[in-house]
């Protein structure tokens with residue numbers, strides 16, 4: 001297939017582009033490099049020494065003989081260029097990663113909220129609108145999040161759709177609806193809106209879409225990024241972009257107490273980056289047929305409570321756990337049971353925490369520990385004004401400690 005990877009310079013996009021290229025597909029990466037600019041804004045950087053795009057692609061060609069093209073484009077702002085690119089390249093599929101993906105960053109200030117809404121909604125809408133304007137049949141594979149469902153304790157979360165009955169005037173009307181959206185941040189809210197864009201363009205124009213509701217991604221490398229150190233993937237550990245498990249691994253590697261927000265009773269869904277790239281390949285190989293509704297998969301392999309993860313990492317490394325006030329506005333405790341049969345039935349063979357965790361501590365977090373800037377670890381984005389003062393106290397205590 002010819003595949004355009006939007007957001008192919010990012011944490012999930014880069015290893016996906018390499019994995020698909022290695023599998024023999026023709027890959028074009030489109031990215032506006034905004035994530036690298038956000039690192040400049042936040043004065044932090046990936047724990048791993050990621051290379052500029054030119055170096056990444058040159059090394060990939062040297063090591064494998066395969067070439068990947070790169071086009072710098074802001075898909076949220078440059079509609080005409082995106083439309084013309086799709087018309088000229090005629091891809092079979094587009095994998096869409098190109099959004100601002102950090103919940104804390106999206107809650108940082110009114111400017112960050114507005115940026116996240118403008119960027120994410122326009123990016124997704126421009127893509128769908130351009131496909132329809134060009135009258136093309138392109139399979140869109142989008143990376144959504146488990147966070148669209150919300151995190152209240154409840155029944156097992158289905159893969160996207162809910163079978164319901166509406167009772168009205170004594171009669172029962174069966175319906176299939178999108179699972180009710182219950183976002184916990186501006187970022188998650190943009191993902192719930194994406195789902196409506198997909199539903200509309202699918203119903204109205206027949207656009208074929210697979211929406212992957214992904215859990216928190218952990219791990220760093222895949223078989224392809226390990227081929228040369230200059231292909232290394234990004235590893236974020238700062239309070240805004242560092243996802244919880246990667247943050248714990250890095251904190252353990254430098255002997256910094258593992259900071260658990262609140263009671264740590266939040267249960268979240270996880271997936272290793274190696275499984276992310278495999279799931280996307282499976283989604284591309286199993287596209288919706290013409291006329292199918294949006295395909296929705298829960299792209300998760302296991303669920304864990306945050307404090308259990310902290311204790312697990314602490315037990316492996318002897319680094320203590322420290323509870324701090326939760327910067328987020330969320331339930332202290334929740335259970336989470338998620339259906340994920342679709343990918344398993346397509347042949348996904350998950351990497352579990354018990355197999356992969358120690359390797360991440362030693363191979364990545366310890367190896368690059370000298371690049372860690374401890375001043376960026378603690379949360380700096382608060383969900384509400386009221387939380388700002390409470391967390392400031394924690395932060396100064398922990399900074400001192």
Ligand SMILES: NC(=O)c1ccc[n+]([C@@H]2O[C@H](COP(=O)([O-])OP(=O)(O)OC[C@H]3O[C@@H](n4cnc5c(N)ncnc54)[C@H](O)[C@@H]3O)[C@@H](O)[C@H]2O)c1
Pocket residue numbers: 006007008009010011012013030031032033034035036073074075076077096097098099100101119123143144145146214215216217218234243
């Ligand atoms: N990382 C996770 O744990 C996780 C979990 C669930 C879902 N996801 C989803 O997966 C996708 C990728 O996440 P990631 O962790 O790789 O994020 P990332 O920030 O590392 O990568 C996103 C990439 O998209 C680019 N981008 C953003 N806006 C763009 C625009 N307007 N035009 C062109 N390029 C643009 C950025 O420069 C960046 O390279 C996101 O949509 C995210 O919501 C990620």
